[in-house]
Amino acid sequence: VKNQTTYSNDPDIRWRIAEAALIMNAVGPQIRELARDIDAGVDRGRSWMPQLSAAKNAAAEATLRAVEQAMRACGGSAYYNTHELSRLYRDALAGLFQPSDQESLHAAWANLILGPIEKAQ
Template sequence: MAGTYLGVGFAALDALVTYAHERVPTALGAPIATLGRVQENVGRIGAELLGAQALLRRAARAWDAEPGAAAVPLIGAAKAACTNAAVSTTDLAVRTAGGAALTATLPLERLLRDARAGLTHPPGEDSAYQAYGAALLNAATPDAAGP
């Protein structure tokens, strides 16, 4: 599930980047991709998605190295982080695109709805982070809770 929702976030980033290059307001005379605010928001979105992706990859490596109960808390934390990243980044993409994000010409509204659906899939954020926190607290070293 984590990879699915992370993919939704990356799709929102792709849609925003395309839109930012295509949208040329008359008053600006250049694509909105040239605006500092748009560049900053795209940078925030990209960095957040890459951070969640790194956690998901670490969780996958932990499972591959030793499948079983010990790897589950990190997997749950990765699902929560990826879902939250998808929700926050698609929300920021919608806000960056402005009113056009709510039209059928851009997929951003649908992607935001799709990302929010991930919040309903288990494990819930609270239980995922609680389990991961317990695993970290019970590990010999915090790094021992996942390769």
């Protein structure tokens, strides 16, 4: 820790924590907009599921990046199984593979934008 002070006063640690907050802040508006539209019964047609999957994916990716910043701020001890950040890191990684994973998400958006793949005759 720089300047022999607490982590909360260390400029590098403060930057990492702020970075994690900025990352998470970016996904909030997308989630709030979708939630409002669900509550209001907005008809997004075929785009509902791809948009919900995209929001889930954005949240999972942001969570992983934010937890990585927290891990870096805490140092190597955060990797021990007894440390709560170790569990959060594993949970964040698992979020990448739960429905919808990247492959399913991209396939859904390609179908939405380009239509289904035409079968060869």
